[in-house]
Amino acid sequence: MKVSxxxxxxxxxxxxxxxxxxxxxxxKCMPGCEGLDRxxxxxxxxxxxxxxxxxxxxxxxxxxxxxxxxPDSFRLIVEGSGKIGFMKGDGLLKLSPADAGTNVxxxxxxxxxxxxxxxxxxxxxxxxxxxxKKFFNxxxxxxxxxxxxxxxxx
Amino acid sequence: xxxxxxDYTAPKSLEEALALMEGxxxxxxxxxxxxxxxxxxxxxxxAEVVDLGRVPGLDSxxxxxxxxxxxxxxxxxAVETSPVIRAHCPLLVETAAQIGDVQVRNxxxxxxxxxxxxxxxxxxxxLVALEARIHLVSAHSDRTVVAADFFQDAFTTAIEPGxxxxxxxxxxxxxxxxxxxEKFPHPASGFAVVGVAARIRKNxxxxxxARVGVTGxxxxxxxxxxxxxxxxxxxxxxxxxxxxxxGEQPNADLFASADYxxxxxxxxxxxxxxAALSRAx
Numbered sequence: 563m564k565v566s567x568x569x570x571x572x573x574x575x576x577x578x579x580x581x582x583x584x585x586x587x588x589x590k591c592m593p594g595c596e597g598l599d600r601x602x603x604x605x606x607x608x609x610x611x612x613x614x615x616x617x618x619x620x621x622x623x624x625x626x627x628x629x630x631x632x633p634d635s636f637r638l639i640v641e642g643s644g645k646i647g648f649m650k651g652d653g654l655l656k657l658s659p660a661d662a663g664t665n666v667x668x669x670x671x672x673x674x675x676x677x678x679x680x681x682x683x684x685x686x687x688x689x690x691x692x693x694x695k696k697f698f699n700x701x702x703x704x705x706x707x708x709x710x711x712x713x714x715x716x
Numbered sequence: 717x718x719x720x721x722x723d724y725t726a727p728k729s730l731e732e733a734l735a736l737m738e739g740x741x742x743x744x745x746x747x748x749x750x751x752x753x754x755x756x757x758x759x760x761x762x763a764e765v766v767d768l769g770r771v772p773g774l775d776s777x778x779x780x781x782x783x784x785x786x787x788x789x790x791x792x793x794a795v796e797t798s799p800v801i802r803a804h805c806p807l808l809v810e811t812a813a814q815i816g817d818v819q820v821r822n823x824x825x826x827x828x829x830x831x832x833x834x835x836x837x838x839x840x841x842x843l844v845a846l847e848a849r850i851h852l853v854s855a856h857s858d859r860t861v862v863a864a865d866f867f868q869d870a871f872t873t874a875i876e877p878g879x880x881x882x883x884x885x886x887x888x889x890x891x892x893x894x895x896x897x898e899k900f901p902h903p904a905s906g907f908a909v910v911g912v913a914a915r916i917r918k919n920x921x922x923x924x925x926a927r928v929g930v931t932g933x934x935x936x937x938x939x940x941x942x943x944x945x946x947x948x949x950x951x952x953x954x955x956x957x958x959x960x961x962x963g964e965q966p967n968a969d970l971f972a973s974a975d976y977x978x979x980x981x982x983x984x985x986x987x988x989x990x991a992a993l994s995r996a997x
Contacts, residue, residue, distance in 0.1 A: 689870055
């Protein structure tokens with residue numbers, strides 16, 4: 563399944579690039595993510611608990627950052643598996659300057675398998691788009707808060 | 717197909733049910749038409765299920781001051797056959813009659829369906845078009861939320877932890893108004909691939925008021941205000957239907973691509989609006 567879209571982040575490009583690779587920020591912004599542990603350069607083990615309506619499941623997997631080309635683009639690879647199924651997402655994020663900060667354009671491919679995919683096919687696309695939207699909304703909140711903190715520190 | 721073991725509680729009063737919902741990870745069983753299959757597949761594994769089936773009064777349908785109040789535990793079949801709803805909210809009758817199959821309509825409840833908030837469920841289209849209000853209560857709060865704000869995202873509603881949908885308040889449709897629900901059902905599941913609910917009130921030969929609710933197209937049901945405005949400004953049904961869902965990125969799955977869904981939404985908008993107009997007087 564292909565996913566693509568673009569979101570804007572209200573910080574300069576270098577800062578947006580750093581934020582999107584910061585494990586602390588990723589942990590806070592990825593829906594359901596309970597923690598990222600560094601296992602190698604640009605590679606993290608991930609614990610995740612997805613709760614969606616009455617469906618819930620624990621996933622474990624990894625997050626990898628590849629093809630880093632700061633501050634313009636990088637590849638984010640997320641893999642997870644649990645009792646109710648598995649997923650693998652591979653996306654290229656491209657950053658470009660925009661009026662109000664940075665524009666983040668992503669193009670990716672998501673594969674979902676197992677029970678969740680066989681009974682939930684009709685909802686995969688909707689759900690994937692909702693989760694991506696949530697990620698960027700939380701990132702926006704995170705950016706706003708960190709901005710306030712910096713102001714307070716000045 | 718055997719669920720993980722869980723605790724089952726069936727409170728006998730609303731107070732008891734609300735007190736139970738105050739504590740922890742409890743899941744409400746309303747009609748069970750979505751929850752039970754998910755539990756049997758072990759996609760849902762609630763530790764405790766609270767069955768509202770024995771709380772008295774939750775399935776009542778009453779009409780007070782221009783508002784029809786439909787208890788959350790009212791089954792789709794009861795909505796479909798209630799003389800009160802038929803007289804005052806014919807759009808809901810039509811919508812309920814098109815849900816799933818006979819078994820689902822006999823067991824499934826209105827409150828359960830809206831709380832689950834499946835993006836392809838039928839009620840949300842009608843409820844946003846009817847500007848219905850969802851009445852939510854918890855042990856220490858009591859509030860209503862308009863339908864357009866209640867459905868927030870796929871499987872995501874305005875319900876806060878501890879809250880239960882008590883009833884749905886639907887303003888009566890005036891007798892001179894016409895309405896219609898048109899859907900393209902998924903051949904296997906019966907869910908709306910796309911569904912459009914339309915309401916029209918006439919003013920001489922023109923349209924005084926139009927409401928368009930769309931389900932199945934995006935992550936949640938929405939009111940298409942652009943199409944409504946065009947109709948109210950005198951545009952033709954074909955022109956108004958052509959903008960339905962313009963701002964949405966339609967869902968795509970193996971059965972229907974995004975472009976096909978957009979096409980379906982427009983075709984069904986024309987059908988629903990034409991029928992609603994012909995029923996208005």
